[in-house]
Amino acid sequence: MSSNGAATHKFNPNFTQAVINATGPNVSPRVRKITASFIRHLHDFARENEITVDEWMAGVELMNEAGRMSDDKRNEGQLVSDIFGLETLVDEITYKLASDAQDEPTATAILGPFWRKDAPLKAMGDTIVSGIESKDRTWMHGTVTDFTTGKPVEGAVLDVWHTAPNGLYEQQDPNQPDMNLRGRFTTGKNGKYDFYCLRPVPYPIPFDGPAGKLLQALDRHPYRPAHIHFILTAPGYKPIVTQIFDRSSKYIDDDAVFAVKDSLLVDFKPCQGDPKADFELPYDFKMATYEDAKKHSVVGSTEASGSAI
Numbered sequence: 001m002s003s004n005g006a007a008t009h010k011f012n013p014n015f016t017q018a019v020i021n022a023t024g025p026n027v028s029p030r031v032r033k034i035t036a037s038f039i040r041h042l043h044d045f046a047r048e049n050e051i052t053v054d055e056w057m058a059g060v061e062l063m064n065e066a067g068r069m070s071d072d073k074r075n076e077g078q079l080v081s082d083i084f085g086l087e088t089l090v091d092e093i094t095y096k097l098a099s100d101a102q103d104e105p106t107a108t109a110i111l112g113p114f115w116r117k118d119a120p121l122k123a124m125g126d127t128i129v130s131g132i133e134s135k136d137r138t139w140m141h142g143t144v145t146d147f148t149t150g151k152p153v154e155g156a157v158l159d160v161w162h163t164a165p166n167g168l169y170e171q172q173d174p175n176q177p178d179m180n181l182r183g184r185f186t187t188g189k190n191g192k193y194d195f196y197c198l199r200p201v202p203y204p205i206p207f208d209g210p211a212g213k214l215l216q217a218l219d220r221h222p223y224r225p226a227h228i229h230f231i232l233t234a235p236g237y238k239p240i241v242t243q244i245f246d247r248s249s250k251y252i253d254d255d256a257v258f259a260v261k262d263s264l265l266v267d268f269k270p271c272q273g274d275p276k277a278d279f280e281l282p283y284d285f286k287m288a289t290y291e292d293a294k295k296h297s298v299v300g301s302t303e304a305s306g307s308a309i
């Protein structure tokens with residue numbers, strides 16, 4: 001529609017509003033608002049591009065195939081969404097802070113489809129690596145602090161996961177033990193944490209299904225730069241879903257799912273004097289209380305969090 005209400009296209013000018021008006025009375029304001037907006041954008045997209053029945057059916061088949069391939073170890077719908085940058089965009093929308101924030105909590109990054117709940121609870125200084133010989137053994141350590149007071153956060157749980165050197169998460173790889181390269185570590189009074197992991201490698205997101213077909217159609221590669229995933233939770237604090245990225249990794253400027261942020265780039269340093277580590281990775285996390293997070297957030301509902309936490 002133009003500003004005077006006249007249709008700016010050659011198709012039925014009343015159709016979109018009729019579809020929106022079909023929504024019944026017993027619908028929450030939020031669902032009413034976002035479905036009306038979705039219908040409007042979807043119809044505009046179809047009209048603007050004059051989508052044909054064959055093109056629409058190709059899209060439907062892609063969604064159906066994504067559904068058929070998905071199970072508790074594989075989330076093809078999420079992969080397709082990631083390729084279009086949608087998980088990274090909703091992550092930004094959900095967690096963006098007002099620009100006047102003095103200091104900032106650790107930035108968020110997408111969860112991705114490979115998190116598993118109930119990773120093994122480990123003691124500080126333990127390793128998450130099982131049955132892998134490597135020259136990339138890494139000692140990661142740091143402190144979890146409150147971003148406004150700078151005080152250590154006690155009882156913060158770091159849930160960590162990354163791929164094996166073959167680029168596969170354990171649930172993708174029958175040759176890895178269950179829950180390999182995953183662990184949960186709980187800070188004590190001083191907020192400190194440390195554990196052993198591996199320096200991660202770049203790896204391709206699964207590309208043997210609809211996500212792969214899409215990447216091919218868009219002339220894109222499937223690789224993510226080397227990264228380690230985290231979920232941080234602590235009593236009274238807003239959870240943080242994030243990743244840290246090896247600054248020197250291939251694909252650091254060309255992540256297939258657009259998740260890299262400058263503040264999440266890290267440097268692995270050669271480690272001397274620890275027979276269990278080839279590299280050292282110091283990294284501090286900063287958390288915000290729910291109250292502080294609300295104060296600095298640009299969106300209304302800061303207590304809404306992802307399904308993982």
Ligand code: BEZ
Pocket residue numbers: 079082110111112113114205206224257
């Ligand atoms: C991941 O980093 O685990 C990931 C993120 C998005 C798509 C595929 C994998």
Ligand code: FE
Pocket residue numbers: 112114227229
């Ligand atoms: Fe990953």
